[in-house]
Amino acid sequence: MTAIPTEQLTTEQLTTEQLTTEQLTLNYTTQAIGGSFAVHADSFEWLCRLPEAALHAIVTDPPYGVKEYEEDQIEKRGKGIGGVWRIPQSFDGVTRSPVPRFTALNSKERKQIQQFFTEWAALAARALRPGGHVFLASNSFLSQLVFAALVEGGLEFRGELIRLVGTLRGGDRPKGAEEEFSGVCSFPRGAYEPWGLLRKPLLPGMKVSDCLREYGTGGLRRTEGDKPFSDVLASERTPRRERAIADHPSIKPQSFLRQIVRASLPLGVGVVADPFMGSGSTVAAAEAIGAQCIGVEKRALYYDLAVKAIPQLRDLNPAVPQTMTLERGTRETDECCLALL
Numbered sequence: 185m186t187a188i189p190t191e192q193l194t195t196e197q198l199t200t201e202q203l204t205t206e207q208l209t210l211n212y213t214t215q216a217i218g219g220s221f222a223v224h225a226d227s228f229e230w231l232c233r234l235p236e237a238a239l240h241a242i243v244t245d246p247p248y249g250v251k252e253y254e255e256d257q258i259e260k261r262g263k264g265i266g267g268v269w270r271i272p273q274s275f276d277g278v279t280r281s282p283v284p285r286f287t288a289l290n291s292k293e294r295k296q297i298q299q300f301f302t303e304w305a306a307l308a309a310r311a312l313r314p315g316g317h318v319f320l321a322s323n324s325f326l327s328q329l330v331f332a333a334l335v336e337g338g339l340e341f342r343g344e345l346i347r348l349v350g351t352l353r354g355g356d357r358p359k360g361a362e363e364e365f366s367g368v369c370s371f372p373r374g375a376y377e378p379w380g381l382l383r384k385p386l387l388p389g390m391k392v393s394d395c396l397r398e399y400g401t402g403g404l405r406r407t408e409g410d411k412p413f414s415d416v417l418a419s420e421r422t423p424r425r426e427r428a429i430a431d432h433p434s435i436k437p438q439s440f441l442r443q444i445v446r447a448s449l450p451l452g453v454g455v456v457a458d459p460f461m462g463s464g465s466t467v468a469a470a471e472a473i474g475a476q477c478i479g480v481e482k483r484a485l486y487y488d489l490a491v492k493a494i495p496q497l498r499d500l501n502p503a504v505p506q507t508m509t510l511e512r513g514t515r516e517t518d519e520c521c522l523a524l525l
């Protein structure tokens with residue numbers, strides 16, 4: 185386990201939110217973009233060195249399988265053979281990009297994932313203010329393992345967000361017996377991405393209202409139309425124009441990220457972090473909505489990519505998919521039903 189330092193913010197810093205650039209970026213290679221920063225560092229080390237309770241929220245898309253962004257795996261991805269990155273089936277003559285194949289992980293690797301996220305959660309909990317939320321991308325195959333590890337590390341599980349998006353995972357007939365079992369698929373075709381919603385526990389005896397007053401955290405911001413933030417969000421595959429700006433294997437769409445970054449700051453102020461920044465899409469989303477974000481990326485290639493991509497992604501004007509509405513049910517049952525239009 186990484187040693188956890190004891191440096192703490194003063195009460196004045198916690199209430200005035202006047203963190204200096206140096207306190208947030210430390211002495212790492214850093215690029216300022218608007219009010220936000222891209223930092224070239226290992227997120228474990230960066231989180232460990234941050235002053236305690238420096239962050240209001242974390243919105244991030246980690247290497248779910250832990251190893252897919254290791255040098256050897258990225259090299260294999262480039263060559264298109266072997267490793268955790270596999271080429272999905274081609275449809276209609278279209279060549280698809282490789283996706284990580286998490287079903288290939290063995291029990292030792294699953295144990296490593298658990299340790300990775302438990303250790304990371306302990307560092308994240310230390311760096312967050314009480315009541316600070318974590319939005320963490322996962323996938324249906326590993327989410328149970330990852331979310332349990334985050335709880336073991338000290339975060340409180342608050343549920344899941346369902347990002348409705350068609351993927352190329354699953355849906356295949358049993359390998360080698362496709363004709364014999366033509367009516368079977370061995371795994372469902374992915375139609376959603378689960379995002380863990382976790383929170384640093386409130387201080388003992390504190391209510392959400394107390395936490396909001398004291399730390400500006402504890403709840404989620406309602407939508408711009410003054411609706412409760414929903415845990416099912418219609419989404420889309422990352423549009424071609426965003427992928428053209430930032431050629432990263434896991435880039436997430438601005439239309440989705442802007443909604444969740446907004447929700448992560450209940451009072452609309454504070455510092456959001458993305459400790460696994462990749463192409464900088466979360467930083468761009470924060471900048472686009474006027475929030476401050478610190479993105480941390482350990483690979484020089486992706487750090488350089490993010491520095492170039494963030495201003496361009498920020499300046500886009502994406503349409504939010506409107507394929508789903510929430511309708512209030514009958515007064516008697518007060519149920520909500522999902523209406524997929």
Ligand SMILES: C[S@@+](CC[C@H](N)C(=O)[O-])C[C@H]1O[C@@H](n2cnc3c(N)ncnc32)[C@H](O)[C@@H]1O
Binds near residue numbers: 226481
């Ligand atoms: C799933 S990708 C994130 C992609 C991002 N959501 C985007 O839209 O571009 C995870 C990123 O975390 C980076 N990474 C992995 N381990 C890291 C670590 N310990 N510290 C910082 N970055 C790390 C990887 O290089 C990769 O770019």
